[in-house]
Amino acid sequence: MSGQSDLELVNKKGIRLDGRKAGELRGIKIEAGVLENADGSAYVEIGKNKVRAAVYGPRECHPRHLQDPTKAIIQCKYNMMAFSVSDRKRPGPDRRSVEISKIIAEALEAVVLTELYPRASIDVYIEILQANAGTRCAGLTAASVALADAGIPMRDIVPAVAVGKADGKVLLDLNKEEDNYGQADVPIALIPKTNEIVLLQMDGHMTRKEFDTAMEMGVAACHEIYELQKDALKRRYAAAMKEDAADE
Amino acid sequence: MNRKEARPAREVVVPGDLLDEGDLRPGNGTYVLDGKVYASRLGVKNVFSGTVSVIPLKGRYIPTPGDMVLGMIVDIGPSNWLVDINSPYPAPLHVNEVPWKVEFGDTSRFLKIGDMIMAKILMVDESMKIQVTMNDSGLRKLEDGQIVEIAHSKVSRVIGKSGSMIQMIKNMTDCRIFVGQNGRVWVDGDVENATVAVDAIKMIEREAQTSNLTERVKDFIGSVIEEEG
Numbered sequence: 016m017s018g019q020s021d022l023e024l025v026n027k028k029g030i031r032l033d034g035r036k037a038g039e040l041r042g043i044k045i046e047a048g049v050l051e052n053a054d055g056s057a058y059v060e061i062g063k064n065k066v067r068a069a070v071y072g073p074r075e076c077h078p079r080h081l082q083d084p085t086k087a088i089i090q091c092k093y094n095m096m097a098f099s100v101s102d103r104k105r106p107g108p109d110r111r112s113v114e115i116s117k118i119i120a121e122a123l124e125a126v127v128l129t130e131l132y133p134r135a136s137i138d139v140y141i142e143i144l145q146a147n148a149g150t151r152c153a154g155l156t157a158a159s160v161a162l163a164d165a166g167i168p169m170r171d172i173v174p175a176v177a178v179g180k181a182d183g184k185v186l187l188d189l190n191k192e193e194d195n196y197g198q199a200d201v202p203i204a205l206i207p208k209t210n211e212i213v214l215l216q217m218d219g220h221m222t223r224k225e226f227d228t229a230m231e232m233g234v235a236a237c238h239e240i241y242e243l244q245k246d247a248l249k250r251r252y253a254a255a256m257k258e259d260a261a262d263e
Numbered sequence: 264m265n266r267k268e269a270r271p272a273r274e275v276v277v278p279g280d281l282l283d284e285g286d287l288r289p290g291n292g293t294y295v296l297d298g299k300v301y302a303s304r305l306g307v308k309n310v311f312s313g314t315v316s317v318i319p320l321k322g323r324y325i326p327t328p329g330d331m332v333l334g335m336i337v338d339i340g341p342s343n344w345l346v347d348i349n350s351p352y353p354a355p356l357h358v359n360e361v362p363w364k365v366e367f368g369d370t371s372r373f374l375k376i377g378d379m380i381m382a383k384i385l386m387v388d389e390s391m392k393i394q395v396t397m398n399d400s401g402l403r404k405l406e407d408g409q410i411v412e413i414a415h416s417k418v419s420r421v422i423g424k425s426g427s428m429i430q431m432i433k434n435m436t437d438c439r440i441f442v443g444q445n446g447r448v449w450v451d452g453d454v455e456n457a458t459v460a461v462d463a464i465k466m467i468e469r470e471a472q473t474s475n476l477t478e479r480v481k482d483f484i485g486s487v488i489e490e491e492g
Contacts, residue, residue, distance in 0.1 A: 054323070072323070073351040085390075126278075128294070131325075132325075132391070133389070134352070134390065135351040135352070135391070163305050165321060166304055166306070166320065166321030166322030167304065168278070169279075170294065172277065172278055207279070208296070208301070245279075248275075249275050252275045252305065253275045
């Protein structure tokens, strides 16, 4: 954060390094049901981020002491592949990925109807194949599509996006350079139906006014991503339904 | 009423989709927020006699009392067996719930690990503790045949309307078939016919959402059997 650089992140015309305007998202591609052996899965590309999520369960909870007799627990593993960043990432869990796993699991717990499956466990695996800033948001976006794809009862699908500040301007969906040399990074996830926030972090500095603009941008972008998530699921399952008519 | 009115176009819904503004009663796979009914899972919207529900397309099998299931013995205790019924929860089978007189500690003489049984779900409580029983007509240990696993949401399709589909497969292939509610299907017959029956069941699972399936399965079985003479 706020590393020193002569790099001009936003030019005089308000255009960013990758040609976007301040309030513009990167290109997003979402696919549901990409893995054969998982109960549910999803693949998400947000700009140069490539993320795959797999969901297993509800299944018997192991180790047993983690079981909750009143509801299912959500166990999430966020993992960055060794080749996902330009310097090789040392494989295995580290402090960062443990934190991200925890906040994603908690964000998902807010929408999943866990009380329907007491003592069970719903396992979510998120693999970052290629990272370019905003992987926790891409991971959460993919995970919630994968959960829905697994047929798990939930209130809504959770979209996530990062907003931030670079070159003194509030920007939506930061890329790598803006994240590294910018002044702030704020990942947001919410339940679109009620606009309840399920994930909000802030790294860096922003004034109250900037934060309010950033939130507004982020909420609007989340609703945009939400439509793409729903579309991905419907695309996957509507095709087979089309020919269905008076049969049975 | 013509058929179109009886069965309106099927609509795929995802969690969070609005199903109804509040005139219909909420059924399975739905939840209510501010008087409106929303879908809680991926499936097909279904309106039937004033109730709106979601028929799930995917998901694990959750037992309900009375379900006939196929289970595999995975563990043996002195007075009970543990049965895997393809659900998130293990199902104990107590010695009182089997048709044999079993002495304490003598359980492994009757059912061994890996044995397949037909069982009925006796009880499911609020914390999803399950009991299964074999004390019902027709329930027994499976000695021969083979097991096919399909998605449990496709079971009703394999059975067909009042058993039409499964009856047709049984008649054409001359196999004994039992479909468990948990998505396990037992097929027993001579090798060639059983293979055809298994292929037919897998075909139903694959093409569960398409029309005229019964006819096409019939043609499929007919053509294969003819080839073999």
